[in-house]
Amino acid sequence: MAVILPKGTKAPDFTLPVTPDQSLSLHEFAGRRVxxxxxxxxxxxxxxxxxxxxxxxxxxFRRHGAELLGISVDGAWCxxxxxxxxxxxxxxxSDFEPKGAVSRSYGAYRNQDGFSERALFVIDEHGTIVWSYLSPIAVNPGADGILDALETLPPLEKNDGTAKNPSHVG
Amino acid sequence: MARLRIPVTSADHVIGNDDAPVTLVEYGDYQCPYCGAAHPIVKQILARHGNNLRFVFRHFPLVEMHPLAEPAAETAEFADSHEQFWQMHDAIYTNQRSLSIALLIALAANLDLSTIELRDALASHRFLPKIQADFAGGVRSGVNGTPTFFINGVRFDRPLGAAGLPAAIDATLQDRGVATEANPPRNVTVLVQDGLPPDRRPGGQMFQQRRG
Structure with missing residues (x-):
């Protein structure tokens, strides 16, 4: 199994296609959790x-101020x-060209298979990885680990200056 | 290892004694075919182990994929408010392949429940908060799909899925020193093919009468 980027690492920036004619960069999420x-x-x-x-x-996830991005080597049309x-x-x-380059930069690529690992990263509002997890390829890791990680983070300052405490919402 | 974080309480749908040595918790979706396939297996397990097993069902409707899972769960909760949860639960899984709003209404009629009250409950989503609470608790416990089972609080992760449950339950009982063969089975119908008598099946005589 690969060695994925651990907690405390700066999340490598990337720009990838999100539709056949649009792309998305990690730095666009500065100030938010991903x-x-x-x-x-x-x-x-x-x-x-x-x-x-x-x-x-x-x-x-959104109650905790976090946006979710899925990444695989499948093409944008797929x-x-x-x-x-x-x-x-x-x-x-779509981590399609050069194939798997972003997955590799996170240590989440399977050379022997030619596709991404089942790996999860929670990135804080400063662009630092605060939690990462590599799941056995055949096991759906669920969402409990992500939610546990989000709950350990301090309340996110909202743009209007008020702090919200996600654990007390709902 | 994923563990059940929401303890079983009186708010749960429970079959069996609180002091049973094994508790089986299922997170299920009424429109999920794999849950439908697991239903007769669970019935067999219940029949086989009698008082040694406590079974709990919680809702985990994947509504984006299964638009009828939520109304079906609401219908089961509606039946529960008239103390007929398990009758409705069995009837929905038994008729899963023809699941529709019309079928849910017909199943309620077959249980002598008010179809007008059910329509109101579905329209107002009266029972939705309980279903959403089940879902949220499931996510926190590591439910990663449907059906997900927990045996004595530990998620059951086997490639065979529900087909591997009987052996796992037997093993857990043996660990607890319970001789499973010695215990008389509870009076549960084994291998239910159809929860409704012939004249009450959709298309049957009773169905026609009640519909009119």
């Missing part, structure tokens, strides 16, 4: 694959079809 979910491939043949599960947990089919409400980034 969850990066690297995964092997679109179209897992089960009802409750990892991305579909996260789709249902999105409101919880991501578009997959996101439509599963009704996904978050961005899927």
């Amino acid at each position: 969850i990066l979910a690297f995964y092997p491939a679109d179209w897992s043949p089960v009802c409750s694959d990892q991305m579909s599960l996260y789709n249902h947990v999105l409101p919880e 991501h578009q079809a997959f996101a439509r089919d599963r009704n996904l409400h978050f961005a899927l980034l």
Whole structure:
């Protein structure tokens, strides 16, 4: 298994296609929290694959002030079809060319297979990795680890200057 | 190892004694075919282990994929408010392949529940908060799909899925020193093919009458 970037590391910046004609960069999320979910491939043949599960947990992630980005080596057109089919409400980034380059920079690429590991990173508002986890490739890691990590972070200062405490919402 | 973080309480749907040596908790979705396939397996386990097993069902509807999972869960909760949760639970899984709002209404009628009250409950989402609470608790416990089972609080992660449950339950009982063969089975119908008598099936005589 790969060695993924550990807690405390500066998250490497990247720019990747998010649709066939648009791209997204990590630095655009400065001041906000980001969850990066690297995964092997679109179209897992089960009802409750990892991305579909996260789709249902999105409101919880957002309550903690975090945006979710899914990343695999699938092409932007493939991501578009997959996101439509599963009704996904978050961005899927295409680590397609040069293939797996961003996955490699996070230590989350499987050379022997040619696709990304199932690896999770929580990045804080300063662009630092505060939690990372590498799951066995066949095991959907669920969302509990991500939520635990988000809960350890101090309340995020909102733009209007008021602090919100996510654990007391809802 | 993922563990159940939300303890079983009187707010749960429970079959069996609180002092049973094994507690099996399922997080399930009424429109998920894998949950439908697990349903008769759970029924068999319940029949086999009698008072040695406590079974708990919690909702985990994947609504983006299964638009009928939520109304189905709301219908089960509605039936629960009339103390018929398990009857509705069995009826929904047994008829899962023809799941629709019309079917849910018909199943309520077959249990002599008010279909007008059910329509109101579905429209107002009266029972949705409990379902959402089940879902949120499941996520925190590491539920990563449906069905997810916990045996005595530990997530059951086996490649065979529910098919591997009977052996895992047997092993847990043996660990606890319970001789499973010696215990008489509870009076539960094994291998339910259809929860409804012939005249109450959709298309059957009773269904036609009640619908009209």
